[in-house]
Amino acid sequence: xxxxxxxxxxxxxxxxxxxxxxxxxxxxxxxxxxxxxxxxxxxxxxxxxxxxxxxxxxxxxxxxxxxxxxxxxxxxxxxxxxxxxxxxxxxxxxxxxxxxxxxxxxxxxxxxxxxxxxxxxxxxxxxxxxxxxxxxxxxxxxxxxxxxxxxxxxxxxxxxxxxxxxxxxxxxxxxxxxxxxxxxxxxxxxxxxxxxxxxxxxxxxxxxxxxxxxxxxxxxxxxxxxxxxxxxxxxxxxxxxxxxxxxxxxxxxxxxxxxxxxxxxxxxxxxxxxxxxxxxxxxxxxxxxxxxxxxxxxxxxxxxxxxxxxxxxxxxxxxxxxxx
Numbered sequence: 001x002x003x004x005x006x007x008x009x010x011x012x013x014x015x016x017x018x019x020x021x022x023x024x025x026x027x028x029x030x031x032x033x034x035x036x037x038x039x040x041x042x043x044x045x046x047x048x049x050x051x052x053x054x055x056x057x058x059x060x061x062x063x064x065x066x067x068x069x070x071x072x073x074x075x076x077x078x079x080x081x082x083x084x085x086x087x088x089x090x091x092x093x094x095x096x097x098x099x100x101x102x103x104x105x106x107x108x109x110x111x112x113x114x115x116x117x118x119x120x121x122x123x124x125x126x127x128x129x130x131x132x133x134x135x136x137x138x139x140x141x142x143x144x145x146x147x148x149x150x151x152x153x154x155x156x157x158x159x160x161x162x163x164x165x166x167x168x169x170x171x172x173x174x175x176x177x178x179x180x181x182x183x184x185x186x187x188x189x190x191x192x193x194x195x196x197x198x199x200x201x202x203x204x205x206x207x208x209x210x211x212x213x214x215x216x217x218x219x220x221x222x223x224x225x226x227x228x229x230x231x232x233x234x235x236x237x238x239x240x241x242x243x244x245x246x247x248x249x250x251x252x253x254x255x256x257x258x259x260x261x262x263x264x265x266x267x268x269x270x271x272x273x274x275x276x277x278x279x280x281x282x283x284x285x286x287x288x289x290x291x292x293x294x295x296x297x298x299x300x301x302x303x304x305x306x307x308x309x310x311x312x313x314x315x316x317x318x319x320x321x322x323x324x
Contacts, residue, residue: 002029009067018279024231037222093168099160158189230286237312
């Protein structure tokens, strides 16, 4: 049985300018110890998906219209507030995208780091601080005894991200959600953070959902990949298949956008056009206006996710018909 099973999740934002269908009917599951990568351009619904699972969607304007998210038998979308609080931060933890805005600038790192322990494990502050020092050392923060009492602005960007990882891991969660944890970091620190997440996953045996817009980042990290576009899943499969046998034109375009895969001196590839306005109806395939293979049929017929084989599904009607 999967640790997390999400079915027909729809999260809409009701605003004065219209209803934005940020997540529009997606399904996925995560096994214990597995790493699932969710990839796509900014605004495709990756973060909103995970905020929905964590109960962090602002309501209003957000609203979860339908779906279920069974975590070890508990529906995260329909459970009581007390159930959600007992799971969030303890059994499910999240690394947020920007550590500078996620950390409270008025509180010392020690206060923010040990808060999950004080809430969920009801231990003394002294015992919590000992655990805090251990996890800070584990994530590679030197001189933890001194630095644990620093304020967030006294850390570099890479160190703040390590603090966020320590906060997420201090309760030894069963599921870790990492929302683009390396976006604002340089390449060297990025590699260190990714290796740290893999190391902690092996030690704790936890499942990981890794959100990113960069296919290159997840190539050596994830077991399975889910590609999202305009609030929907357009392709899903194991990492090797997605990289070596991609079917959906959007997945292929994302791969072509990886600079390291381009011949030296060649012009960098960019996906033409802009992502669609999710407040307006999207007839047919939402990627059709930007797709070099689109036909008139693509613009009127809505594709459905179809299984290529047991471990690979995609939503392109032309590929499904064997035309490309």
